[in-house]
Amino acid sequence: GSEVTMLTGFTQPARRVVVRAGVLAIDAGRDVLGTGHLLAALAEVDSTCLPLEALDLTPFAVLAEVEERGETDRRQPDGELLADLGIDLDEVRRRAFDATSLRSDDPVLWRLRRSRALPLRLTLTGPLGILRLNGQSRKVIEVAATTAHRRGDRTHIGCEDLLWGLLADSSNESVRILHRLGVDLRRFWTDLERWHAAA
Structure with a gap:
């Protein structure tokens, strides 16, 4: 095939984080998945992630920062477009779930793919649309995959591994958001290193 499917290497909570980040980005009218939505999804889906739970970090606070100062490459969100036509997107999704018992954010319905022809291109594809991961979210x-591998676990990339990936590049959007929200990044990094050493 021309693509490599990647979500199969993630734990179930980590899959939910990646998919939820995609849903948040699509709902916000984005065509590209950035690290801000990954951070928001991590705070929402896995608030018990050891280094995160002490921060009292809410997905709403993260999303407010993403929308206020994040990337500007966005279109009008589908929910707003449909609302202009008198259609409630949440109601459409609820009825689809009632009819099929499948939720649009079910990780089973989503694929994270790397193109063999263009190995730097990662896309997240699901029933709500297709997102290209930007360079920072791809990193x-x-x-996260490298961190899990170093731990000796190639097939169980977890939420803490994703968090490690988010903090690894101090120039990315998620780190700037944490800084703006008053997170002590040095202490946060130390807590995460301690967790990894004990894992």
Whole structure:
């Protein structure tokens, strides 16, 4: 095939994080998945992630920062477009779930793919649309996979590995968001290193 499917290497919570980040980005009218939505999804889906739970970090605070100062490459969100036509997107999704018992954010319905022809291109594809991962979010996935591998676990990339990936590049959007929200990044990094040493 021309693509490599990647979500199969993630734990179930980590899959939910990646998919939820995609849903948040699509709902916000984005065609590209950045690290801000990954951070928001991590705070929402896995608030018990050891280094995160002490921060009292809410997905709403993260999303507010993403929308206020994040990337500007966005279109009008589908929900707003449909609302202009008198259609409630949440109601459409609820009825689809009632009819099929499948939720649009079910990780089973989503694929994270790397193109064999263009190995730097990662896309997240699901029932709500297709997103290209930007360079920073692609790096998060790659660092998370490398971190799990160093731990001796190639097939169980977890939420803490994703968090490690988010913090690995101090120039990415998620780190800037954490800084703006008053997170002590040095202490946060130390806590994460301690967790990894004990894992």
